[in-house]
Amino acid sequence: xxxxxxxxxxxxxxxxxxxxxxxxxxxxxxxxxxxxxxxxxxxxxxxxxxxxxxxxxxxxxxxxxxxxxxxxxxxxxxxxxxxxxxxxxxxxxxxxxxxxxxxxxxxxxxxxxxxxxxxxxxxx
Numbered sequence: 452x453x454x455x456x457x458x459x460x461x462x463x464x465x466x467x468x469x470x471x472x473x474x475x476x477x478x479x480x481x482x483x484x485x486x487x488x489x490x491x492x493x494x495x496x497x498x499x500x501x502x503x504x505x506x507x508x509x510x511x512x513x514x515x516x517x518x519x520x521x522x523x524x525x526x527x528x529x530x531x532x533x534x535x536x537x538x539x540x541x542x543x544x545x546x547x548x549x550x551x552x553x554x555x556x557x558x559x560x561x562x563x564x565x566x567x568x569x570x571x572x573x574x575x
Contacts, residue, residue: 464515480558511536527551
């Protein structure tokens with residue numbers, strides 16, 4: 452099951468990259484919650500996906516580079532970098548540590564993301 456939940460965490464991120472909100476949502480339990488270190492508190496998975504969908508028009512591309520994954524039964528801890536390019540030409544990276552919690556059915560029940568956006572260096 453450990454590899455299965457690691458694969459599910461990756462599949463969730465790949466669905467976000469491809470803007471497949473339905474596929475991302477389908478990997479989560481109905482009661483899944485999401486927390487970010489932005490001070491806004493917890494969200495339901497529905498609120499989180501709707502928020503991403505509302506912002507996506509400004510994003511030209513988004514790619515998750517997974518640096519490492521650690522797992523134990525029901526949990527995956529992952530470090531990744533999200534490479535982001537906006538429609539306005541801004542390039543940057545979001546460095547993140549993410550916790551995924553899972554239920555016995557292998558669905559994501561909890562996502563906690565500790566992230567920091569780093570703008571790309573500008574050409575002089």
